[in-house]
Amino acid sequence: xxxxxxxxxxxxxxxxxxxxxxxxxxxxxxxxxxxxxxxxxxxxxxxxxxxxxxxxxxxxxxxxxxxxxxxxxxxxxxxxxxxxxxxxxxxxxxxxxxxxxxxxxxxxxxxxxxxxxxxxxxxxxxxxxxxxxxxxxxxxxxxxxxxxxxxxxxxxxxxxxxxxxxxxxxxxxxxxxxxxxxxxxxxxxxxxxxxxxxxxxxxxxxxxxxxxxxxxxxxxxxxxxxxxxxxxxxxxxxxxxxxxxxxxxxxxxxxxxxxxxxxxxxxxxxxxxxxxxxxxxxxxxxxxxxxxxxxxxxxxxxxxxxxxxxxxxxxxxxxxxxxxxxxxxxxxxxxxxxxxxxxxxxxxxxxxxxxxxxxxxxxxxxxxxxxxxxxxxxxxxxxxxxxxxxxxxxxxx
Amino acid sequence: xxxxxxxxxxxxxxxxxxxxxxxxxxxxxxxxxxxxxxxxxxxxxxxxxxxx
Numbered sequence: 001x002x003x004x005x006x007x008x009x010x011x012x013x014x015x016x017x018x019x020x021x022x023x024x025x026x027x028x029x030x031x032x033x034x035x036x037x038x039x040x041x042x043x044x045x046x047x048x049x050x051x052x053x054x055x056x057x058x059x060x061x062x063x064x065x066x067x068x069x070x071x072x073x074x075x076x077x078x079x080x081x082x083x084x085x086x087x088x089x090x091x092x093x094x095x096x097x098x099x100x101x102x103x104x105x106x107x108x109x110x111x112x113x114x115x116x117x118x119x120x121x122x123x124x125x126x127x128x129x130x131x132x133x134x135x136x137x138x139x140x141x142x143x144x145x146x147x148x149x150x151x152x153x154x155x156x157x158x159x160x161x162x163x164x165x166x167x168x169x170x171x172x173x174x175x176x177x178x179x180x181x182x183x184x185x186x187x188x189x190x191x192x193x194x195x196x197x198x199x200x201x202x203x204x205x206x207x208x209x210x211x212x213x214x215x216x217x218x219x220x221x222x223x224x225x226x227x228x229x230x231x232x233x234x235x236x237x238x239x240x241x242x243x244x245x246x247x248x249x250x251x252x253x254x255x256x257x258x259x260x261x262x263x264x265x266x267x268x269x270x271x272x273x274x275x276x277x278x279x280x281x282x283x284x285x286x287x288x289x290x291x292x293x294x295x296x297x298x299x300x301x302x303x304x305x306x307x308x309x310x311x312x313x314x315x316x317x318x319x320x321x322x323x324x325x326x327x328x329x330x331x332x333x334x335x336x337x338x339x340x341x342x343x344x345x346x347x348x349x350x351x352x353x354x355x356x357x358x359x360x361x362x363x364x365x366x367x368x369x370x371x372x373x374x375x376x377x378x379x380x381x382x383x384x385x386x387x388x389x390x391x392x393x394x395x396x397x
Numbered sequence: 398x399x400x401x402x403x404x405x406x407x408x409x410x411x412x413x414x415x416x417x418x419x420x421x422x423x424x425x426x427x428x429x430x431x432x433x434x435x436x437x438x439x440x441x442x443x444x445x446x447x448x449x
Contacts, residue, residue, distance in 0.1 A: 105406070106405075143405065143437060144438050203437070330439070
């Protein structure tokens with residue numbers, strides 16, 4: 001945005017939209033993203049988070065439309081990652097280099113590693129409060145959501161939660177709020193959760209429980225990417241509860257690559273078998289679908305069915321890319337099965353099964369190998385494999 | 398028995414163990430199984446540093 005948006009009396013969204021970005025460290029961002037930063041005017045003026053380095057001037061221009069940046073008293077860094085801290089040194093030059101940057105204990109360590117000796121940092125304790133005059137800020141440590149330094153800042157009087165990357169969405173668009181974008185926001189939020197937070201699902205559960213037990217009231221959630229939840233913050237909390245429980249949906253994702261269309265033909269037959277039992281199925285060719293889109297489909301799928309031809313005694317490189325990516329994001333409670341064509345040696349199924357076991361997935365089928373080109377009998381086996389997978393999904397869900 | 402700290406700030410305390418992951422209280426860091434990883438960030442044992 002090229003102008004600040006007043007999100008509550010005296011509280012402004014002053015961040016920047018990155019319309020052009022299409023690859024966010026390996027995550028596809030077809031609609032760009034935003035780096036949100038927030039300005040609170042009070043007896044003490046506060047800036048919460050900054051933006052990516054190249055947007056430093058745009059952030060300062062936005063702030064300048066409200067106050068002289070030099071009138072900011074305190075800066076809060078909820079998260080060290082450079083899309084939120086990149087502009088810190090440039091911003092502090094303008095605000096006043098000696099002014100305090102508040103962060104978590106790990107934030108202090110990590111910001112010092114990023115900007116050695118350049119910032120006047122002070123670590124806040126979990127639960128510490130900062131009196132601004134009319135308002136009070138409270139800091140909540142949220143370690144590993146999604147970095148060791150992550151924390152939230154909460155405005156007690158307005159009941160606004162500045163949640164850093166949690167509840168974020170990579171979306172630049174033309175909307176600032178959930179009620180403006182509509183249901184589409186959850187698709188972006190799901191993709192963000194699947195690709196950034198899934199492996200920290202148990203931390204998300206712990207956080208949601210502590211929020212519930214403490215009776216923290218939340219009128220608005222302001223993440224550091226995408227739109228602000230002002231209309232229905234409960235909706236995204238409910239989704240986070242659902243996603244972090246990793247409950248199942250009657251759905252399988254078939255992830256495959258193919259050399260001479262044999263494995264692709266097998267994939268289609270497996271899909272037909274799955275569909276024959278009224279289980280949802282997604283066919284995803286690893287050279288057509290981005291790994292982050294595959295991960296989004298994996299988010300609510302009970303089963304992963306992976307197909308790879310054997311190439312040079314191994315699995316296909318792009319399949320290995322996707323498998324490495326999925327493994328790191330640690331989906332839990334999943335079933336898995338493998339298939340693939342081969343020429344003379346057929347290692348791919350064995351390798352994939354080993355990977356599934358390393359990922360603690362329930363391998364529900366021994367796997368299916370077909371030499372060179374599947375014939376009618378092979379295709380029947382593929383169909384039956386799909387049907388068998390679907391039956392096991394139905395039993396489990 | 399010493400405590401060990403992960404780069405993510407998690408501290409393994411042998412007096413507490415890691416109940417959620419099947420490690421009983423009283424288990425020394427050295428006796429944790431090889432497959433044990435930081436319950437917070439997933440780092441392997443080799444990244445931990447001994448605390449005094």
